[in-house]
Amino acid sequence: DTGVSQNPRHKITKRGQNVTFRCDPISEHNRLYWYRQTLGQGPEFLTYFQNEAQLEKSRLLSDRFSAERPKGSFSTLEIQRTEQGDSAMYLCASSSQGVNQPQHFGDGTRLSIL
Amino acid sequence: DQQVKQNSPSLSVQEGRISILNCDYTNSMFDYFLWYKKYPAEGPTFLISISSIKDKNEDGRFTVFLNKSAKHLSLHIVPSQPGDSAVYFCAASRNAGGTSYGKLTFGQGTILTVHP
Numbered sequence: 092d093t094g095v096s097q098n099p100r101h102k103i104t105k106r107g108q109n110v111t112f113r114c115d116p117i118s119e120h121n122r123l124y125w126y127r128q129t130l131g132q133g134p135e136f137l138t139y140f141q142n143e144a145q146l147e148k149s150r151l152l153s154d155r156f157s158a159e160r161p162k163g164s165f166s167t168l169e170i171q172r173t174e175q176g177d178s179a180m181y182l183c184a185s186s187s188q189g190v191n192q193p194q195h196f197g198d199g200t201r202l203s204i205l
Numbered sequence: 206d207q208q209v210k211q212n213s214p215s216l217s218v219q220e221g222r223i224s225i226l227n228c229d230y231t232n233s234m235f236d237y238f239l240w241y242k243k244y245p246a247e248g249p250t251f252l253i254s255i256s257s258i259k260d261k262n263e264d265g266r267f268t269v270f271l272n273k274s275a276k277h278l279s280l281h282i283v284p285s286q287p288g289d290s291a292v293y294f295c296a297a298s299r300n301a302g303g304t305s306y307g308k309l310t311f312g313q314g315t316i317l318t319v320h321p
Contacts, residue, residue, distance in 0.1 A: 095248070097248075122307065124307075124308065124309075126309075131313065131314075132313055132314075133209075133294050133296070133311025133312050133313050133314055134249065134294075134309070134311050135311070136308045136309065136310070139307075139308055147308065182248055182249070184248075184309075186307060190237075190300050191237045191254065191256050191300065192307065193239055193251045193254055194239075194251070194307065194309060195251060196241075196248035196249045196250070196251075197248050198246070198247050198248045199248050
């Protein structure tokens with residue numbers, strides 16, 4: 092049973108650098124979500140894909156953030172010109188299409204900005 | 206604007222007793238509610254969910270209760286086990302019309318500690 096896979100698990104980078112994270116959802120799931128979680132808080136929604144179409148973006152997703160899901164399978168989240176405030180856990184989740192389908196999460200990528 | 210709130214940052218219970226975790230929401234458009242469990246260095250794991258057309262859903266030791274008029278849900282774990290020690294998040298989503306996006310709004314989490 093292959094769950095949601097995220098790479099890398101940890102990323103340490105200097106302020107101003109670009110970083111890219113990858114998410115491989117559960118294979119039969121056509122919905123994919125990105126969330127961000129900071130210490131002591133619950134995950135916060137960033138963006139959502141149905142197949143390859145990006146259908147919703149949070150206002151948390153500034154112009155420095157971009158997400159893609161080119162073939163409706165894996166997804167990438169890129170952060171350009173990273174800032175200290177970008178330090179967080181970035182979580183990916185996937186679900187089946189339909190009403191009331193639970194989302195299943197990967198173990199996340201922890202980003203640390205030096 | 207915290208639409209989903211878990212007002213208890215932590216809860217400590219004895220093994221074998223009942224654990225009750227609470228969650229309140231403000232957005233009356235939410236119609237699907239979930240509980241997740243999270244261990245350190247892992248992503249949230251789905252536990253149990255409930256649709257707004259129900260007021261109770263049970264799965265083994267886990268039961269979720271929904272009180273729509275009070276905009277309140279709770280998770281009961283009975284009997285509690287030491288392995289249940291984790292952070293528990295409640296989450297809510299809205300299935301708008303015929304199109305369901307399902308983005309989740311999470312509470313801040315409650316740390317549950319079950320003592321042997």
